[in-house]
Amino acid sequence: MIEVGHLTKKYGDLLAVKNLSFKVEKGKIWGLLGPNAAGKTTTMRILTGYLPATDGTATVAGFDVFEQPNEVKKIIGYLPENLPLYPEMTVHSYLSFTAEIKQIPTPKRKKAVEKSIEISGLKTVKDRLIKNISRGFKQRVGIAQALIHDPQVLILDEPTIGLDPAQIIEIRHLIKSLKGKRTIMLSTHILAEVTQTCDGVIIINEGQLMASGSLEDLTASLKEKDGIIVKVKETKKAIALLKEIASVEKVTRRDNEIYLEWSQEKDLRDEVTKSIVKNNLGLIEMKPLAMNIEDMYLKVISGGVEQ
Amino acid sequence: MKNIWAITKKEIKTYFTSPIAYVAITVFLVLVGFFFYSLIWWFNSQSLQLARNPAYFQQLNINQMVYSPLFHNISIILLLMLPLLTMRLFSEEKKIGTDELLYTSPISVNQIILGKYFAALAVLAIMLLLTGILSIFTFAYGNPELAPLLSGYLGLFLMGVAFIAVGIFFSSLTENQIVSAILTFGVLLLFWILNWASYAAGGMWKDVLNYLSFFQHFDDLTRGILDTTDIIYYLSFAFFGLFLTHSVLQSRRWR
Numbered sequence: 001m002i003e004v005g006h007l008t009k010k011y012g013d014l015l016a017v018k019n020l021s022f023k024v025e026k027g028k029i030w031g032l033l034g035p036n037a038a039g040k041t042t043t044m045r046i047l048t049g050y051l052p053a054t055d056g057t058a059t060v061a062g063f064d065v066f067e068q069p070n071e072v073k074k075i076i077g078y079l080p081e082n083l084p085l086y087p088e089m090t091v092h093s094y095l096s097f098t099a100e101i102k103q104i105p106t107p108k109r110k111k112a113v114e115k116s117i118e119i120s121g122l123k124t125v126k127d128r129l130i131k132n133i134s135r136g137f138k139q140r141v142g143i144a145q146a147l148i149h150d151p152q153v154l155i156l157d158e159p160t161i162g163l164d165p166a167q168i169i170e171i172r173h174l175i176k177s178l179k180g181k182r183t184i185m186l187s188t189h190i191l192a193e194v195t196q197t198c199d200g201v202i203i204i205n206e207g208q209l210m211a212s213g214s215l216e217d218l219t220a221s222l223k224e225k226d227g228i229i230v231k232v233k234e235t236k237k238a239i240a241l242l243k244e245i246a247s248v249e250k251v252t253r254r255d256n257e258i259y260l261e262w263s264q265e266k267d268l269r270d271e272v273t274k275s276i277v278k279n280n281l282g283l284i285e286m287k288p289l290a291m292n293i294e295d296m297y298l299k300v301i302s303g304g305v306e307q
Numbered sequence: 308m309k310n311i312w313a314i315t316k317k318e319i320k321t322y323f324t325s326p327i328a329y330v331a332i333t334v335f336l337v338l339v340g341f342f343f344y345s346l347i348w349w350f351n352s353q354s355l356q357l358a359r360n361p362a363y364f365q366q367l368n369i370n371q372m373v374y375s376p377l378f379h380n381i382s383i384i385l386l387l388m389l390p391l392l393t394m395r396l397f398s399e400e401k402k403i404g405t406d407e408l409l410y411t412s413p414i415s416v417n418q419i420i421l422g423k424y425f426a427a428l429a430v431l432a433i434m435l436l437l438t439g440i441l442s443i444f445t446f447a448y449g450n451p452e453l454a455p456l457l458s459g460y461l462g463l464f465l466m467g468v469a470f471i472a473v474g475i476f477f478s479s480l481t482e483n484q485i486v487s488a489i490l491t492f493g494v495l496l497l498f499w500i501l502n503w504a505s506y507a508a509g510g511m512w513k514d515v516l517n518y519l520s521f522f523q524h525f526d527d528l529t530r531g532i533l534d535t536t537d538i539i540y541y542l543s544f545a546f547f548g549l550f551l552t553h554s555v556l557q558s559r560r561w562r
Binding site for chain 1: 309310313314316317320321324325403404405406407408409410411412413414
């Protein structure tokens with residue numbers, strides 16, 4: 001749905017995006033992840049036609065972003081990081097204006113405005129001035145304007161920034177509910193957002209692609225060791241016993257949990273289980289040792305993987 | 308055309324949902340009313356003095372003695388007020404980030420510029436039309452000539468057409484509305500008084516400076532002289548201002 005090839009953007013001497021290439025599949029939510037000033041906003045601004053690129057190609061639903069900008073703008077809904085809201089307008093009049101400039105035909109405009117108000121949960125504030133509504137509602141108005149022309153692609157730049165925890169959850173639910181017939185690309189530096197909302201992730205740093213793919217694939221490719229986390233009644237005894245199993249490379253204790261690691265070629269789960277049961281250590285819990293997104297992100301950003 | 312109208316409508320609403328248009332129109336009408344009253348009072352006293360002398364009395368002309376100076380006064384008020392009406396047009400969009408909405412919507416930069424331009428022209432037209440109320444009195448109690456009156460209004464409108472284009476250009480240059488207003492006012496004033504420099508210049512420069520001055524072209528129109536040169540001057544000034552605005556907005560995106 002979105003294809004970017006060797007994209008480069010320079011602001012004078014500053015290289016904001018460097019030779020960036022990635023693909024985003026149709027109907028999925030993809031997160032564009034990276035630290036501040038990584039080039040996320042610049043990439044999104046290029047895709048939406050706000051900024052031209054210095055070099056490279058970008059297509060959205062088969063339309064060239066640089067050659068057919070109007071076609072692309074018609075099928076993209078964009079929520080910029082700084083909400084593009086007119087504080088003196090009411091929510092309804094603002095959405096009517098955006099419906100007009102997004103070229104929704106007059107007979108369908110009223111319905112489109114009503115629908116976007118309903119989807120975004122703005123019914124209670126539709127007649128209020130934008131300057132008088134809460135930050136959470138403003139964010140919803142921003143999403144409503146991006147949705148108003150029923151776009152195939154949604155590009156959301158930091159959709160939950162500045163919101164309180166309850167509002168963040170609400171917006172995440174809203175974004176998830178929009179998935180399906182729409183392809184969504186959202187930028188964030190909140191890692192939990194990616195695990196909770198995204199199907200795949202594109203990690204960039206200093207304008208360069210560091211990694212891209214589904215979360216499972218990325219964590220699997222970055223994992224160097226296999227292992228399990230065990231919780232038993234007799235923790236001390238268990239540690240001594242488990243250390244004796246051949247091929248177990250590392251046994252560490254964190255609170256009441258025992259972390260066991262071994263090289264990826266082997267699978268010691270069966271052996272570990274038998275040993276615990278045989279010695280009657282009181283097995284409470286056993287789970288695979290997974291690489292969490294924080295570990296994965298830090299590893300990628302520090303240059304652990306380059307694709 | 309639909310896109311231009313969408314922007315124009317929104318801008319007119321912004322002018323009238325905030326105090327901007329009401330304050331500007333009220334202050335403008337109070338000042339114009341004051342000048343009109345002063346000029347009528349002066350015309351009246353001159354009429355009383357010259358009533359005893361029929362030869363001079365015949366020469367009293369309300370168009371020349373009231374309307375011509377009134378139009379000049381109005382043009383100075385516009386010079387001061389129009390930069391305040393245009394200063395926010397692009398500066399504010401850039402400052403609050405709404406330009407991202409406009410430039411990522413399927414409308415062209417030209418349509419955005421024209422939409423905003425027509426909205427400011429509409430406010431100017433409303434301001435000028437409302438001053439027409441004053442003429443009800445002159446027509447009721449006197450016999451002014453209509454043609455010079457209309458050409459004077461045309462002159463004011465054309466001058467506004469040029470002023471607003473300059474204002475929009477400076478608004479596109481900066482995020483700061485005050486800077487935009489000061490630059491617009493400075494440039495308009497400079498073009499207004501350019502003909503002063505022509506007194507010191509000679510030969511071709513005298514003609515060039517005179518041609519470039521707002522004042523010279525406006526003076527003809529207030530005296531009822533409708534010359535296409537003057538109309539073309541104002542329209543080309545406006546076109547140039549809008550063209551520069553387009554260049555600034557495009558270059559900013561390509562930088």
